[in-house]
Amino acid sequence: MASPTDEQLVHASQGGDMAAFEELVARHRDKMFARAFRIVRQQDEAMDLSQEAWIKGWQRIAQFEGESSFATWMTRITINLCLDHLRRNQRYRVDPLPDYQDDNTGLDRLLPPVWTNPTERLERHELRQRIDAALAKLSDAHRTVLVLHEFEDLGYKEIAQTVGISIGTVMSRLFYARRRLAILLAGIQDEEKPS
Amino acid sequence: MNRELQEKIQAWVDGELKASEAHRIATLTQSDPAALALAENLRGFRSLVRDNAPEHSIDASRDFYWSRIREGIHRAERATASPPPEKGHASIPSRVGGHWLAWLVPSALVATAAFFALRPGSVPTAETADPLPPVLVDHVVESPLAEVTTLTFYSSSDAMTVVWVGSAEVF
Numbered sequence: 001m002a003s004p005t006d007e008q009l010v011h012a013s014q015g016g017d018m019a020a021f022e023e024l025v026a027r028h029r030d031k032m033f034a035r036a037f038r039i040v041r042q043q044d045e046a047m048d049l050s051q052e053a054w055i056k057g058w059q060r061i062a063q064f065e066g067e068s069s070f071a072t073w074m075t076r077i078t079i080n081l082c083l084d085h086l087r088r089n090q091r092y093r094v095d096p097l098p099d100y101q102d103d104n105t106g107l108d109r110l111l112p113p114v115w116t117n118p119t120e121r122l123e124r125h126e127l128r129q130r131i132d133a134a135l136a137k138l139s140d141a142h143r144t145v146l147v148l149h150e151f152e153d154l155g156y157k158e159i160a161q162t163v164g165i166s167i168g169t170v171m172s173r174l175f176y177a178r179r180r181l182a183i184l185l186a187g188i189q190d191e192e193k194p195s
Numbered sequence: 196m197n198r199e200l201q202e203k204i205q206a207w208v209d210g211e212l213k214a215s216e217a218h219r220i221a222t223l224t225q226s227d228p229a230a231l232a233l234a235e236n237l238r239g240f241r242s243l244v245r246d247n248a249p250e251h252s253i254d255a256s257r258d259f260y261w262s263r264i265r266e267g268i269h270r271a272e273r274a275t276a277s278p279p280p281e282k283g284h285a286s287i288p289s290r291v292g293g294h295w296l297a298w299l300v301p302s303a304l305v306a307t308a309a310f311f312a313l314r315p316g317s318v319p320t321a322e323t324a325d326p327l328p329p330v331l332v333d334h335v336v337e338s339p340l341a342e343v344t345t346l347t348f349y350s351s352s353d354a355m356t357v358v359w360v361g362s363a364e365v366f
Contacts, residue, residue, distance in 0.1 A: 018265070025264060026257050034251040047253065051260070055267040124247060132249035149209070150244045156211050171202045178205075182240055 006070045013061050021061070025054050028071050032078045038147045039082040041136050049085055053078040075152065083163060086140050134184035142177035145170055196229055204230055208237045 004012075004020075006027070012020035032053055037046035056077050064073055135143055144163060148154045156174075160167045206212050207220040224231040253260055 018268075022261050022265075025261055029257075029260055030252040033253045034249075037251045038249070046251075047255070050253075051264050051267065054264045055271060058264075058268050059271065127243075128247045128249050131244060131247050135249065146244075150241065151248050156206070156209070171206060172198075175198075175202050175205050178237070178240060181244070 007066065010061065010064060010066070010070050013058070014064070018058075021058055024070065028074060029054075031071060032074055035075055035078050035152070036082050038135070038151060039079065039140075039144055040085060041140075041143075045085065049081050050078060053081050056081070079148070079152070079162065083144065086144070130185060131181075134181050137184055138177055138180060142173050142180065145173040146177040146181065149174055196233070200230070201233060204233050205237055208234050208241065 004023070006024065009020045009024050013024065029050065033046055033050040036049045036053070037043065040046055040049065053074065057074050060077070064070065135147070138146065145159055148159045148162065149156075154162065156167050156170045159165075159170045163170075165173075203212070203216070203220055204224070207217055207224075212220065220230075224234050
């Protein structure tokens with residue numbers, strides 16, 4: 001017997017079936033946790049926030065009308081909770097932009113090209129770890145914009161609305177975050193480039 | 196290349212520019228090697244990050260993770276169903292372990308009021324009635340129990356004391 005689809009589980013949850021909702025949680029819990037972790041970068045906080053998101057999801061399940069997938073809907077709840085959390089804890093500060101305003105030269109320095117061999121699983125795994133470690137070094141404000149754009153695939157306008165900043169600020173934070181991340185990852189180029 | 200142009204090229208790579216502006220940047224990248232290099236660099240970098248998104252998963256078991264969510268849901272539902280009572284009021288019945296006290300106190304109040312109001316020879320006339328302490332005149336006397344509220348009213352012209360007893364929601 002085929003397992004029920006998300007839509008069927010959502011429908012059952014809307015009728016008060018908590019077992020159906022538990023199944024939805026089991027299916028998507030890692031995704032929601034990963035999304036929370038990418039933004040807050042703390043294991044315990046990400047755990048708490050993702051669970052809080054599921055509680056809100058249950059409370060609002062009747063309002064879900066299926067305009068997007070259930071996972072997308074839950075992602076939005078999770079992200080909003082994480083952003084509220086950062087604001088509450090005054091972690092939403094922006095680093096100054098050192099040497100950025102006058103940096104009109106050296107495109108290699110601006111965004112160092114990164115060579116990678118995607119066929120090598122180990123290398124890819126390590127690359128992911130390096131990207132993860134580099135993301136952790138960005139400020140919350142820059143990382144949030146980058147994460148929302150690259151991993152959640154939100155456009156500039158959506159990011160601006162979600163975070164509560166102007167589109168111009170989205171553009172400059174995104175550019176700075178990419179540049180900073182590229183600089184942090186630059187070591188990979190030297191290590192992995194074929195000799 | 197100034198910052199504004201760099202960000203425009205980025206927006207072009209991200210597909211965020213309107214058609215007319217996108218055309219302008221596309222033309223620029225054909226004639227300006229620096230603009231083209233930046234655009235290619237941004238494209239490559241974006242693919243690199245998107246294709247290698249870090250993965251994170253929960254260490255906790257399914258049961259443990261779900262149990263905290265279930266608790267949270269039930270806690271929220273309880274809080275919605277009955278708002279938490281004020282300290283020191285509704286905690287009394289729970290301390291004694293029964294609801295009988297919730298009825299005993301208002302019943303005692305009614306009985307006391309009835310005793311004084313209906314005692315032979317004790318019904319005061321308008322002339323003889325002693326003024327009641329201000330606390331009983333047209334004043335809500337709260338029961339120490341959150342579930343029950345009593346309202347006591349004394350009319351000096353009718354020489355009558357009236358006590359309403361009801362649930363807190365009525366008042």
